Amino acid sequence: MPLDLTLPTPLAYFSALVQQDESLPLLEAAASLAQDETPDLDVQQVLDQVDRLIARLRRRMTPDADPVERLRAVNQLFFSDLGFAGNVNDYYNPDNSYLDVVLHTRRGIPISLAVLWLELAQSVGLQVEGVGFPGHFLVQAQIEDGRVVIDPFSGQSLGRPELRERLEQFHLDPELAQSDATLSKFLRPTPPRQILARMLRNLQDIHRTQQDWARLVLVQDRLVTLLPAAWPEYRERGLALAELGDVERARADLSVYVREAVEAADHDAMAERLSALGGSGG
Structure with a gap:
């Protein structure tokens, strides 16, 4: 029987990636979304670009670096050295959701920036998660007995006061917004x-x-x-x-x-x- 060498359609490729929750490759599936706009996009090239950033990050780190040092190195590379940030001038451009474009322009929306940040942070052994917070997407790192919450749009680290202020901005009752239980609810990881x-x-x-x-x-x-x-x-x-x-x-x-x-x-x-x-x- 001859081999079928035809490439899968973008939708068939995406479908194969998202079959199982346990093995769902977030970065690859997210990168594949751009194939609707650019059908001949080579997703592997996008993954290779991220791998090169990971290699650059690892070269900065000693094997015995603790989680705080690792997190600092991730943020230094991503936000400061590479200059990834929110596209404040053209927020609703669809390109902000396409990882190949975001890697090129280093501008995106919170969730596309978060996907890239998460991949870098996970690659150096950090326990990190995406968070579907009201307003826009955040990321968090579990550090020792606490967590650090970061806005991927700005690189800002958000403490309890800033997070509660954001909850109030979205018309949550001020008393509820001040509750630790409410805050914990909104900081649950997003799969x-x-x-x-x-x-x-x-x-x-x-x-x-x-x-x-x-x-x-x-x-x-x-x-x-x-x-x-x-x-x-x-x-x-x-x-x-x-x-x-x-x-x-x-x-x-x-x-x-x-x-x-x-x-x-x-x-x-x-x-x-x-x-x-x-x-x-x-």
């Missing part, structure tokens, strides 16, 4: 699958706002692959497909949503939309 979902939903928001339905469908394909029981993602894809005139696929997605999301507030409205497209559900 890789949810980090990818958050990256994709950032792109979703941008493409929906710009009414770029074709790009939105590509994002929704990934979200449905990543979270096959997240019924609102089928609705989003179905509505985008309807805008593109792909009625058959739109009906299929809206049928799934109407059938599965029976308690949703917009269930009846989506059932009507489905009917208008010539479909039925229930």
